[in-house]
Amino acid sequence: MDEAQQFGQRLKELRTRAGLTQRELAEKVGVDFSYLSKLENGVLPPPSEKTLLRLAEVLNADKDELFILAGRIPADIAELLKNREALELLRSAHAEKKAMAKKGEKFNPIRDLGKLAGLGRLTLPSIDYRKLARVAIAVILVIAVGSSLWFASPTQALEISFPSLPSSGTLGSTYTFTVKVDVQDMDVLPITRIDLEIYNVTDSTKKATLESLPLETKSKQAHTIKEGSSSGEAQVAASAASVWGYGIAYSYGYGYREPQGWGWHYFGTRGGYGYGQSPYKGATSITYTIYWTSPSGWPAGDYKVKVLVYGNGTKKFSGTSSTFTLSAAVEAPPPSPPSAPSEEEVPINEQGVFTEPFTLESTDGKVTVAIEEGTIGKTKEGEPVPKITILRPADPPEPPADANVVGFVYDLEPDGATFDPPITVTFSYNPNQIPAGVGVENLRVAFWDEAAGEWVELPPEDITIDPLTNTISARVSHFTYFSVIVFTRPATFAISDLTITPSQADIAEKVTISVTVTNSGDLAGSYEVTLKINNEAVSTQKVTLAGHSSEKVTFITVHGKEGSYKVDVNGLTGSFSVKRAPTPPIVIPPPVPTVTVPSPPPGPAPTPVPAPTLPPPPAPAPMPLWLIIALAVIVVGGVVLILYFSLRREY
Secondary structure (H helix, E strand, O other), X not given: OOHHHHHHHHHHHXXXXXXXXXXXXXXXXXXXXXHHHHHHOOOOOOOOHHHHHHHXXXXXXOHHHHHHHOOOOOHHHHXXXXXXXXXXXXXXXXXXXXXXXXXXXXXXXXXXXXXXXXXXXXXOOOOOHHHHHHHHHHHHHHHHHHHHHHHOOOOOOEEEEEEEEEOEEEOOOEEEEEEEEEEOOOOXXXXXEXXXXXXXXXXXXXXXXXXXXXXXXXXXXXXXXXXXHHHOEEEEEEEEOOOOEEXXXXXXXXXXXXXXXXXXXXXXXXXXXXXXOOOOOOOEEEEEEEEEEOOOOOOOEXXXXXXXXXXXXXXXXXXXXXXXXXXXXXXXXXXXXXXXXXXXXOOEOOOOEXXXXXXXXXOOOOEEEEEOOOOXXXXXXXXXXXXXXXXXXXXXXXXXXXXXXXXXXXXXXXXXXXXXXXXXXXXEOXXXXXXXXXXXXXXXXXXXXXXXXXXXXXXXXXXXXEOOOOEEEEEEEEOOEEEXXXXXXXXXXXXXXXXXXXXXXXXXXXXXXXXXXXXXXOOOXXXXXXXXXXXXXXXXXXXXXXXXXXXXXXXEEEOOOOEEEEEEEOOEXXXXXXXXXXXXXXXXXXXXXXXXOOOOOOOOOOOOOOOOOOOOOOOOOOOOHHHHHHHHHHHHHHHHHHHHHHHHHHO
């Protein structure tokens, strides 16, 4: 039975003991089902070290046993590791070292090397003792490398992020969000298809699937939803990084490789989209902007976005966004027959001047017109306004795109009448009719421009909102259709004003990097701001902004190496440099001139003065850590050489 068959047989035993099917084990380890089946049948050679470590973790198996069966450890070292007593000694020594490190004590590798040598002499008579020193060193190296692999987090060559995502909104509205697929360096990269799903968290039948997103830069265009128009409408734009493209990767990393399938490989020749043909190896990405009009009939609740990356036609990698909430579509009140008009003659003279204050309220109590004394009111024919009427039309104009009417549309007559100065019209609104994610401050009063055939929003300075009384007042200068509206344009983010302070920093000096994030949409939303230094992402902050608001995002970074550093914050670029602080000059005082003084005449003997007490000498400086390590390596090497030559003479 060869090595591959032995490994496959043992792998099957461990999987059966763990109570897992081949498919379940493949999903937990992150390899292809067919690849695992071929491993168990001994058709393929044992997998890589990364896969071995994952198998050991999932199956709760001895990783050293799997490494031995896979032929990843030399034969003489494998023989030593098969001895359980020796293996336990090595592991206990490793645990002792960690415990001593916590207590601040020193670990004695020479003592444990001696124990290992003694153990080998007593229990392993079949081993060539002349090779004991080499074996001991190799075992220590294997334990160190194995531990670093075991505790290292797996390298992720593909990363899916969601730089902007709506935090909340209303069903039936259009939402814009971005999805980014990052490809890190050293990836086999057979990306052949990317799909996207928008789905309800609790009702999986409510899903919009966008298959085969463009794999190259494309302008905004309509994209067919797999489930049809019942799942809304979508448009997609794609923007690929400069080195993105189709090619064949000759490198190592996560990817698809024939016939092993998806997983970690040392090399691969599968074609696909990514950083392309050598030598264009390096990080790259493609970013999608999705415009999705949600179905108004879907249930209110939590929604997520999922991106699926395919290699060689098989789904292999996915990423899911955080949750965003969509509330039920705000339904306008059902059409009602025209209300009884509220109509009244006005106190006005022949010149069209109001001789006293005038107030008129609609029959439903939702609209009030107030005119001050001295106001000039004339019809479109130039005659004095005889009377004023407020009514609800039976067939009002449709509201603007991406906007909802809060309440009803009202017709103020006579149509085309003008007022100088402007008069005050006050509307009462129902806060429950304001869409989720929109603040009261976003309410507006709009009038119907019959000549242009569109609604015109009054400027914010001409309206006053009182959230305590749920009223909004507007200064108007003419009569037509009026209504309270609220726009529901989705969150749209932009960043600006990149600042880097200081542009030249000393080593270990803080560098402050900041940008301004602006949401120009009406709805609130979330946006991820990522700082990259020298093309490597070092920090990400997520900000949530209400509509038409801005926020400053700040990063602080410190560097201990001289050089120039490139900065990239979501596409805004800059740079700073780090240099060593200059050493202040050493000032040497001028020499003191020699002065000759004549000897004084002899006198009485001087009184003896006790010798001054000298301060104790300073304590010696502690030995540097690097010197301690170097001496330890020299001592261990010497001991190993002594053991080697003594055993060589003996045998």
